[in-house]
Amino acid sequence: MHTSQTLTDQRRRPAPVLAALTLALSVIAGTAASPAAAEAAPYGDTLTGWADRLDAAATLLEAEAERPVTRIGSGPLLKKGTSGERVERLTQRLAELGFLDAARRGDLFDEQVDTAVRAFQFSQRMKVDGLVGGGTRVALDRSPQEAAAQMRRSALSMRAFRDTAPDTVILVNLPSQTTTLVRDGEEALTMRSIVGRPSRETPLLQDQITHVIVNPTWTVPPTVLKEDKLPLLRAKGTPGIANAVVYLDGAPVEPGVVDWRNVSPRRVRIVQQPGDHNALGRYRFNMTNPYNIYLHGTNEPRLFDREIRTVSSGCVRLEDARGMAEALLATEHVSTARLDRMLDRQEPQWIKLSQPVPVRFVYWTATVDDRDAVRLHPDIYDLNEDPVPAAAPDPSGPTSADPMPPAQRA
Template sequence: QLEDPTLFDSAMYRGLQDYQESNGMNPDGVIGTLVAESLNKSPQDLIDIASINMERLRWMPALDWKKEMVLVNVANYQLDYLQNSDTTFSAKVIVGKEYNESPTFTAPMSYIVFSPYWNIPESITNEEIIPSLRKNSNYLAEKNMEVVNGSGEVVKATQVNLSKDQGYRVRQKPGGDNSLGLVKFMFPNEYNIYIHDTPARSLFEKETRALSHGCIRIQNPDQFAKILLNNSDWDDEKIQAAMNQQNEEVVELDRDIPVVILYMTFWADADGKANFRSDVYNRDAALLKALRSNKSGLDQA
């Protein structure tokens, strides 16, 4: 028993680090926002969170957990690659910002794009690029971007008005400063979400990683590519060369790999240990309210 439970000594520091690590936080020994939020949950709060996530599991399509799959838990900021019910690769991920949340769904991954172009969405062009161009006419060149027509042919930016002319779009050329990084992993879906590298790798050290426009950024993408290709022809040297070309290269996988995007703020691991994560998108309260209302036919929140 502690002589003074209010004294923050070295034993308390180590205990706090252990608590942070077991709850998916950076073990820095500092009582920050996530630690305070977690410690202030009552036993009933934890029971409610478990109930909410059991409901989420009920919504999931039937999955053969013994088969190969990619599992991303948005609330845990982590990607896991599973084979025969065993996790053989894990990586930190960055997910969508609160105002641009990453959705939950399943889709088959079918190909990889090395040294990709970034075809910039119209919303980002309108909200970010056009205003920047008005302030700086050299903005596109400085960001390694170019304008292309509907056929993918490069045109001079001065010849078109991006805010008025139809059929033109902006793309960022392959390279180390490309917003998609050096490789992207494609599982075509209605949300236009995919997994990709990022030049801003320092962001993986952040504790809360809801920072992207909606797609999923992955740490150590070269290792992930090597696992997915699963081919002796694709060694480390060849992958690095493919990731650092001037032109993008599409590589079809020899099989479709299910990608499962989840939002789980609670789960139990193989040893039965309870894992709780912060509800970064504030989805739990609405689902708990619906569960308590005893209404049938719940839609996914």
């Protein structure tokens, strides 16, 4: 039987042991809202609808009796052909959720387990690939009570944002790894993003974009320089960065002829020149925070295909940096043709925004998609135990986000 038909059968087959989380989420998915209506609604109304939807979904989950939840736990990727204790816990969890017959439990990830994992992923509107990585594992491990708590927190935070955000704002939701431009109260642009890894968190900031830089350079940030690039210089005589200039004590040097063994990081600066190879891509959106967090493009578009995109050193990478640049520069009378000419010059060009654009970083682990279905996102920085603030904090002091002195992060 083809896998697609098997998934259809899995969705149609009654599951008397189906756990509350999957059951409730399938019920609250409801009927998709009209795309035209969703596009026409002011963003504040959209957030009100989302918050109401999340509260209603949480109410359904909270009404369910508590049931056992087998936790798979963190560890290496699980896929067809792997085996061991975590696979055994995976099959137990799939059986609890009704995606696998209890008699098929075991420690081998076989064809039937693969089909069950794909059915679960389909039910959660996740990427259907049969791989139990970070996103799928977190979704499987989540209890109904935890899901309801995520929805309540996110609904509360959405209402606070709705009541305090300006009409024009860039919204970065860290758990969903998405960035949205709201202009004059209406959603203008939404795209996938890449945010900081757990060891280098993107902080929850209130800030503003003051400049757009076309063809930016990239200066290797201190942490990356110390932990990655200087060891590479010592081992191979190269920083491993395309089209980069290495500075020692402020002067450019040929890295292959320098003995780097006793050189301290503070004496070294590495600057990557503009171009498609540049780590920031072709666009950088400067902000004003003391951690030098900013938005930018990337030279690794393949990373946007990942379900969990927490791989940066704190800055936010945009899937459609060109689209964001065009949207922000339209008010500065920079046409697409002029932007193309600026790109062709292959040197950094700064455009100051006559009206800085506010940016708000939020932490919503539950959202609602364009089909009116609830989406739950991983608690990437383990903040769900913290109370939800009425508004994003002002960056007036150090945070747990590995703050750096002014330098270019990516």
